[in-house]
Amino acid sequence: MARKKAAEASRKTNSWKDIDQDVKAKSISKTAFKRILLSRCRAVGAIVGAFLILAAALKLFVMNEDLSVSLSKAGRALPVKSILVESDALPRDWVLEYLDLSGRELDLLGLDIGQLKTKLESHPQAISVEIARQLPDTLFISVNEREPVAKALAEDARRGRLTLLVDRYGIVYEGIGYGAKQIKSLPYLDGIRLRRAEGGFEPLIGMEPVANLLSQAREIAPHLYQSWKVVSLVEYPRLIVKSGFVREVVFEKDESDFRRQISRLDYIVDYYKSHAYSKVAKVDLTMNSQVPVEQSLVARR
Amino acid sequence: MYRSKIIAGIEIGTSKVSVLIGEIAEGRSLNIIGLGQSSSKGVLKGDIVDFHEASDCTHAAILSAEEQAGVKIDGVYLAVGGSDIEGFSSEASVNVTSDSNRVTNEEIEQVSGMAKAREIAEGRVVIHHLRRPYRLDKRFVDAPLNMEGDRLEANYWTVHGNARKIGDAIHIINGFNLHVDDVVLGALATGSIVATEEEKRMGCMVIDIGKGATDFAVFQGGRCVLAGCLPLGGDHISNDLSIGLRMRLKQAESIKHRYGSATVEHKNKREKVWLNNDFEIGDRPVPLWSIEKIIELRITEIFQVVQKKLGAYGRSERLSGGIILSGGTSKLRNIEACSEAVFGAPTRKGDNSALATGELRDPQYSVVIGLLKYGLQYQTTGDEMEGRQSGLFGKLKRALSIG
Numbered sequence: 015m016a017r018k019k020a021a022e023a024s025r026k027t028n029s030w031k032d033i034d035q036d037v038k039a040k041s042i043s044k045t046a047f048k049r050i051l052l053s054r055c056r057a058v059g060a061i062v063g064a065f066l067i068l069a070a071a072l073k074l075f076v077m078n079e080d081l082s083v084s085l086s087k088a089g090r091a092l093p094v095k096s097i098l099v100e101s102d103a104l105p106r107d108w109v110l111e112y113l114d115l116s117g118r119e120l121d122l123l124g125l126d127i128g129q130l131k132t133k134l135e136s137h138p139q140a141i142s143v144e145i146a147r148q149l150p151d152t153l154f155i156s157v158n159e160r161e162p163v164a165k166a167l168a169e170d171a172r173r174g175r176l177t178l179l180v181d182r183y184g185i186v187y188e189g190i191g192y193g194a195k196q197i198k199s200l201p202y203l204d205g206i207r208l209r210r211a212e213g214g215f216e217p218l219i220g221m222e223p224v225a226n227l228l229s230q231a232r233e234i235a236p237h238l239y240q241s242w243k244v245v246s247l248v249e250y251p252r253l254i255v256k257s258g259f260v261r262e263v264v265f266e267k268d269e270s271d272f273r274r275q276i277s278r279l280d281y282i283v284d285y286y287k288s289h290a291y292s293k294v295a296k297v298d299l300t301m302n303s304q305v306p307v308e309q310s311l312v313a314r315r
Numbered sequence: 316m317y318r319s320k321i322i323a324g325i326e327i328g329t330s331k332v333s334v335l336i337g338e339i340a341e342g343r344s345l346n347i348i349g350l351g352q353s354s355s356k357g358v359l360k361g362d363i364v365d366f367h368e369a370s371d372c373t374h375a376a377i378l379s380a381e382e383q384a385g386v387k388i389d390g391v392y393l394a395v396g397g398s399d400i401e402g403f404s405s406e407a408s409v410n411v412t413s414d415s416n417r418v419t420n421e422e423i424e425q426v427s428g429m430a431k432a433r434e435i436a437e438g439r440v441v442i443h444h445l446r447r448p449y450r451l452d453k454r455f456v457d458a459p460l461n462m463e464g465d466r467l468e469a470n471y472w473t474v475h476g477n478a479r480k481i482g483d484a485i486h487i488i489n490g491f492n493l494h495v496d497d498v499v500l501g502a503l504a505t506g507s508i509v510a511t512e513e514e515k516r517m518g519c520m521v522i523d524i525g526k527g528a529t530d531f532a533v534f535q536g537g538r539c540v541l542a543g544c545l546p547l548g549g550d551h552i553s554n555d556l557s558i559g560l561r562m563r564l565k566q567a568e569s570i571k572h573r574y575g576s577a578t579v580e581h582k583n584k585r586e587k588v589w590l591n592n593d594f595e596i597g598d599r600p601v602p603l604w605s606i607e608k609i610i611e612l613r614i615t616e617i618f619q620v621v622q623k624k625l626g627a628y629g630r631s632e633r634l635s636g637g638i639i640l641s642g643g644t645s646k647l648r649n650i651e652a653c654s655e656a657v658f659g660a661p662t663r664k665g666d667n668s669a670l671a672t673g674e675l676r677d678p679q680y681s682v683v684i685g686l687l688k689y690g691l692q693y694q695t696t697g698d699e700m701e702g703r704q705s706g707l708f709g710k711l712k713r714a715l716s717i718g
Contacts, residue, residue, distance in 0.1 A: 028478065029440055029441045030441065030442055030478075030498045033482045035495060042490050043374045045371070045374040045375060046370075046492055049491065053492070
């Protein structure tokens with residue numbers, strides 16, 4: 015009871031909070047009036063803006079609906095009329111056959127580009143593949159292929175003897191579409207062990223120095239390279255090249271020294287040819303200061 | 316989800332109107348984002364004497380602060396002062412009636428309600444009820460809940476002011492289409508910023524000496540226990556100099572700022588300074604001793620009047636935390652020494668470095684910064700803004716309606 019009385023008495027006490035804070039229009043200053051006007055304009059602007067955004071969103075939604083309808087209509091009317099294939103060696107027909115694109119009607123928008131790309135990239139001869147739709151009716155396929163630096167022989171129980179190609183990274187694959195002349199110009203690899211792997215062979219480790227030796231020989235002394243028949247890795251890290259004039263050339267596996275070794279070989283070959291030798295048995299380039307040359311017993315013509 | 320709230324601290328002073336805008340983020344932290352100022356018009360000794368002139372300069376300051384901050388104010392904390400602010404102590408007691416003689420919550424509410432219930436005169440409104448420590452069987456206790464005793468006493472210091480004058484100040488703010496969330500005595504706001512928690516706990520006094528009025532607040536046990544206002548300030552010093560040294564008020568103001576000291580530093584009465592210091596006709600030498608003596612006498616008088624108002628709370632042993640001076644006039648040289656001589660308590664000048672940097676560290680901004688801190692505390696406790704709508708619809712509603 016006493017508490018109630020105290021509370022009631024407390025309420026009777028005037029507080030500043032009892033002061034009426036309602037604004038009478040006449041007590042508003044010019045500055046405040048401008049602010050109120052601006053504030054109201056902004057509020058009205060915000061409402062109008064929100065309405066416009068809503069209307070625009072609705073319009074966009076309707077347009078989007080129309081667009082998707084027209085796109086689906088267009089999709090049904092986009093048959094593939096031409097397929098462009100850009101590659102180094104792989105023949106166009108082989109690519110189409112491999113991707114199962116030949117001999118049937120294709121829908122440009124219905125093609126699974128990702129799947130086609132993955133399939134073609136799974137072939138060892140392809141490094142990377144780009145496939146793109148070129149509206150309205152063209153499919154574009156571009157294949158970036160491996161470049162062979164040597165070839166190797168393998169025995170297959172079913173197909174007999176196979177000639178395989180090896181790129182500078184040791185990837186072994188059955189070359190498709192290469193010309194006979196190009197394959198013939200590649201030296202054979204000897205002293206290697208090919209291991210079967212899923213869908214092909216395991217890569218050869220340590221192939222890069224061989225590729226460098228061959229590419230430098232092709233660049234510096236193409237007349238020598240043409241006669242190189244076999245590169246033997248039997249004594250790896252020493253590289254033994256078997257050729258027509260010099261039966262065996264022994265190279266040191268020092269990539270920074272290949273240029274010097276090839277130049278020396280060129281000099282020796284020139285020297286012996288000029289002295290009417292028809293063959294040299296062996297040239298060993300692994301010694302820095304001296305080059306032992308083993309002459310053939312039936313060398314002089 | 317808690318949105319940030321924009322609050323403003325507004326002081327309609329005798330010399331200037333200051334508006335400081337703060338953003339309370341997440342209800343916890345305060346960022347000061349805008350300051351607006353204008354020369355005061357229509358205000359005399361802290362009282363509004365011309366509503367339209369006071370409105371114009373206040374609204375100009377608010378607009379300037381809003382433009383600087385780039386936001387609209389949600390609520391206002393208004394500082395009040397002036398000659399009519401008074402206070403009284405009211406007490407009430409109840410018997411502890413529970414079986415175990417332990418104080419219950421109901422008994423605390425009852426005794427507090429009774430103490431605050433003392434009626435005030437017609438035309439007066441309560442600004443603050445400042446609670447002093449409870450007494451339980453003559454022992455001072457801060458929180459008596461569950462403590463054992465027979466008799467519980469509550470004591471409040473009620474600060475009240477003239478309803479019309481406070482209403483005028485509020486209506487000036489309302490005239491800018493803003494709502495006043497709380498009205499705070501200037502010294503209380505200043506105290507919340509310039510006094511440390513330790514000083515408040517030990518017992519200290521904050522004196523805010525403005526141009527036309529002086530506010531004071533006494534803190535003990537960490538809370539404000541006494542507050543008041545005097546119609547005396549820096550203007551009186553200028554007036555004394557003007558009359559005593561026969562110069563214009565503007566010249567007296569200038570002399571006060573250039574050579575003023577609250578104690579006599581220069582004993583040699585022949586030592587003089589130039590009145591205008593421009594070597595033009597009319598410039599004359601003025602004795603420095605006279606300037607300092609006049610200022611010393613007036614400042615001492617202001618402090619003595621404050622001391623008289625404090626009663627027992629003004630004893631030096633109850634002010635062991637010291638005295639903290641604030642407000643524009645506190646920038647006078649040696650004012651601390653003058654205060655120490657009157658109160659016998661250590662004195663320092665307050666600064667706002669706890670919340671402000673740069674220009675805002677000046678003591679003239681203590682009140683408005685204190686108001687923002689006051690607002691932050693209310694936000695944290697969450698007991699203001701009853702019935703006010705926030706968010707987009709609240710904003711729209713406020714924007715579209717005047718009242």
